[in-house]
Amino acid sequence: MAKDDARLVQMFNRLPTAERETLLAFAEFLVARSDVPLDVTPKPIERPAQESVVAAIKRLSASYHMLDRSKILHETSGLMTEHLMQGRAAAEVIDELEELFRRHYRQQFGDAE
Template identity: 55%
Template sequence: MLPQPTGSAAERRLAKLYRSLSPADRDTLIAFAEFLVQRGRPEPGETMPREPKPTTRPDKETVVGAIKRLSQSYDMLERDSLLNETSALMSAHLLQGRGAAEVIDDLEALFARHYQDYLTTFAPQDRTGSA
């Protein structure tokens, strides 16, 4: 008798998909998983915005490396809100052949824009009701 497979059906499916990928695509999948796990959320009771911790962009950075770097630099951002746009940029690079440097420029702009949105959550609210 064969041993019973371990994990949920979703875990087994993910393992099967992982095994069918090329090494480069496996790295991409791992990077996305890490991206999802690092769901930077404001600490409870946080009243002051956190500053980004920028790091220098390497000369020959990959798109996956840029996502990791930017996720660490902007750890205060809500990852769910970045996921769709980040995924679209990654797909444009992998599936449509957009250049890494161009995609990384767009990723940097995306993270900066989301950081500006994050800052607005700390702006004083107009309580008078006037515009």
């Protein structure tokens, strides 16, 4: 557990019930205001037998809807370039894309997958 997480849990546990409810309501308000999705559970979409790299990126973006795509754009475009410009096999690039999305999910949300 991260230092901030542990600190927040510790403070939360010290509050009376009414204040806990207030803190949770305020946290929900902040999350709603920031456009961060409350549901951070991946929605896996099965990988088809034949899939293009572009289709895989769309599938993974839908599966990992909670990720900020701007944070993975550089790596994603790098893999796409390797496929298009260097002739790297689509299946190999898609395998790496799947790992890229999983890694970013774990970094942001832990191993809740």
